[in-house]
Amino acid sequence: xxxxxxxxxxxxxxxxxxxxxSSLLFLFLIFAFILFEGLPLFLKIGLSKIIAGFxxxxxxxxxxxxxMIVSSFLVTFxxxxxxxxxxxxxxxxxxxxxxxxxxxxxxxxxxxxxGIPSVVYGFLGVIYIVxxxxxxxxxxxxxLLSTSIILGVMILxxxxxxxxxxxxxxxxxxxxxxxxMGATKWQTIYRVVIPSAKSGILASFILGMGRAxxxxxxxxxxxxxxxxxxxxxLDPLRTLTGNIALELAYATGDHRLGLFSTGVVLLVxxxxxxxxxxxxxxxxVIK
Amino acid sequence: xxxxxxxxxxAVIMFLSxxxxxxxxxxxxxxxxxxxxxxxxxxPFTEKLAEHFMIDHPSTVVDVQGGGSTxxxxxxxxxxxxxxxxxxxxxxxxxxLNEIIICYDGISVVVHPKNPINGLSLKEISDIFHGKITNxxxxxxxxxxxxxxxxxxxxxTRGSFEDxxxxxxxxxxxxxxxxxNGSVKEIVATDPYAIGYISLGLVDQxxxxxxxxxxxxxxxxxxxxxxxxVRPFLYLTNGALDKYAQPFVTFVLSREGQNVLKKExxxxxxx
Numbered sequence: 001x002x003x004x005x006x007x008x009x010x011x012x013x014x015x016x017x018x019x020x021x022s023s024l025l026f027l028f029l030i031f032a033f034i035l036f037e038g039l040p041l042f043l044k045i046g047l048s049k050i051i052a053g054f055x056x057x058x059x060x061x062x063x064x065x066x067x068m069i070v071s072s073f074l075v076t077f078x079x080x081x082x083x084x085x086x087x088x089x090x091x092x093x094x095x096x097x098x099x100x101x102x103x104x105x106x107x108x109x110x111x112x113x114x115g116i117p118s119v120v121y122g123f124l125g126v127i128y129i130v131x132x133x134x135x136x137x138x139x140x141x142x143x144l145l146s147t148s149i150i151l152g153v154m155i156l157x158x159x160x161x162x163x164x165x166x167x168x169x170x171x172x173x174x175x176x177x178x179x180x181m182g183a184t185k186w187q188t189i190y191r192v193v194i195p196s197a198k199s200g201i202l203a204s205f206i207l208g209m210g211r212a213x214x215x216x217x218x219x220x221x222x223x224x225x226x227x228x229x230x231x232x233x234l235d236p237l238r239t240l241t242g243n244i245a246l247e248l249a250y251a252t253g254d255h256r257l258g259l260f261s262t263g264v265v266l267l268v269x270x271x272x273x274x275x276x277x278x279x280x281x282x283x284x285v286i287k
Numbered sequence: 288x289x290x291x292x293x294x295x296x297x298a299v300i301m302f303l304s305x306x307x308x309x310x311x312x313x314x315x316x317x318x319x320x321x322x323x324x325x326x327x328x329x330x331p332f333t334e335k336l337a338e339h340f341m342i343d344h345p346s347t348v349v350d351v352q353g354g355g356s357t358x359x360x361x362x363x364x365x366x367x368x369x370x371x372x373x374x375x376x377x378x379x380x381x382x383x384l385n386e387i388i389i390c391y392d393g394i395s396v397v398v399h400p401k402n403p404i405n406g407l408s409l410k411e412i413s414d415i416f417h418g419k420i421t422n423x424x425x426x427x428x429x430x431x432x433x434x435x436x437x438x439x440x441x442x443x444t445r446g447s448f449e450d451x452x453x454x455x456x457x458x459x460x461x462x463x464x465x466x467x468n469g470s471v472k473e474i475v476a477t478d479p480y481a482i483g484y485i486s487l488g489l490v491d492q493x494x495x496x497x498x499x500x501x502x503x504x505x506x507x508x509x510x511x512x513x514x515x516x517v518r519p520f521l522y523l524t525n526g527a528l529d530k531y532a533q534p535f536v537t538f539v540l541s542r543e544g545q546n547v548l549k550k551e552x553x554x555x556x557x558x
Binding site: 142 | 353354355356357358361432434439440441442443457460461462463464465466470473474477478480481
């Protein structure tokens with residue numbers, strides 16, 4: 001009897017291990033696949049001509065994606081400027097001020113926000129944000145500003161949930177110590193809680209950036225997809241993800257390889273962001 | 288880590304959904320399936336034709352898919368579809384396929400209905416898309432930037448527009464890009480200062496088609512060859528068609544099939 005249950009236990013353990021490792025396998029396959037498809041063009045055209053090139057005309061032999069790299073970072077920082085203060089405020093409210101009942105109401109609402117498909121965000125952007133920007137600020141409305149607003153809302157759940165976890169993991173004793181010194185609630189939050197949770201909060205911003213830079217559908221719908229680097233917040237722009245999704249359907253030969261090279265650059269950027277975010281979180285745990 | 292997987296799996300799903308072709312021999316009960324894929328400009332018309340065809344041929348299922356001209360040509364070369372659709376001419380390497388011209392389509396340059404401009408010259412249009420004319424005041428309207436919209440690189444409509452309108456000039460990098468006739472039309476219909484180009488068959492009261500060099504894009508003017516921005520819609524086959532696909536092509540080229548296309552605003556091959 002004992003032996004039987006032991007083998008069963010082992011069996012379950014191995015099955016679960018296999019499934020756990022399969023996710024690693026998928027990651028590896030995706031990585032290998034993108035590099036396999038994307039690297040030949042880097043070798044053929046040259047790294048600098050792709051990464052630092054200004055002209056994207058793949059059917060005419062130009063594969064410069066520098067404007068898209070810049071644009072991707074611009075919308076990402078735009079999203080952060082809008083999403084970070086809102087998200088952090090919400091996380092502070094949730095962890096420090098809200099009562100249990102309010103929390104019970106807000107938390108599921110935020111999870112719902114995270115679950116809304118990005119095409120819906122894009123659609124709302126096209127129907128409401130774009131005409132608002134066009135009518136009140138000028139330009140076509142398909143712009144850096146509209147995209148940043150939508151992405152700023154889209155990264156809220158990421159920022160809120162991770163900052164919230166960071167804030168709640170600050171020990172109670174820190175707060176009590178601060179109150180005992182005569183600090184007010186806001187002074188405690190501002191001087192004690194936030195600095196203690198700093199690395200977690202930064203990690204939430206960086207993971208939010210990762211979400212924003214990887215977002216595709218909503219961005220294609222509202223960014224306007226022009227190839228030039230935007231000079232004002234009302235100019236249209238094209239991101240790396242947008243470039244891939246926009247042109248893949250029609251691409252063949254070197255054009256298709258060029259899109260995979262775009263994917264390689266995107267992969268590297270996202271890996272760097274995730275590495276920074278994980279590094280930030282780990283440091284907090286050690287501390 | 289989870290983020291990387293999420294983003295990449297999205298990319299892979301997108302990639303797969305763009306490239307996979309259906310099985311050629313797919314059968315549903317005793318029904319035979321013809322798969323047709325390619326140009327998103329030709330697709331809506333092929334769907335209409337398929338509807339009519341399937342009324343008279345209940346044992347045949349016509350499966351119409353998009354993907355783009357280039358994808359359709361590729362699928363036809365790989366024999367993953369029976370018929371490929373293209374809205375651009377074949378390149379030299381693709382010439383092994385048989386071309387069947389099913390109809391002609393005008394590309395109309397469209398603006399918002401509130402725009403008072405009724406016509407432009409070919410030169411003015413190529414200057415707008417080249418980035419030389421950037422303000423509506425240069426064309427005698429209000430002092431406001433022109434929101435020009437083009438199609439993405441590789442699109443059949445863009446390819447034809449470049450050949451027929453832009454000639455040797457490049458489309459400017461500052462021009463907005465959309466990936467379907469539908470989204471170009473949607474922007475032009477909602478933005479009073481927009482200008483774009485779409486298939487003539489898709490023009491309705493939500494957008495205003497411009498006269499080019501004084502010639503309105505109408506079926507009559509395309510027939511008489513007065514309107515210049517015209518391209519053929521092609522069906523492509525790789526070798527001989529099987530006995531289920533051949534009747535469909537015959538139907539499309541018949542008077543009945545051509546009438547379906549004419550009702551949609553296209554110009555038939557017999558005219």
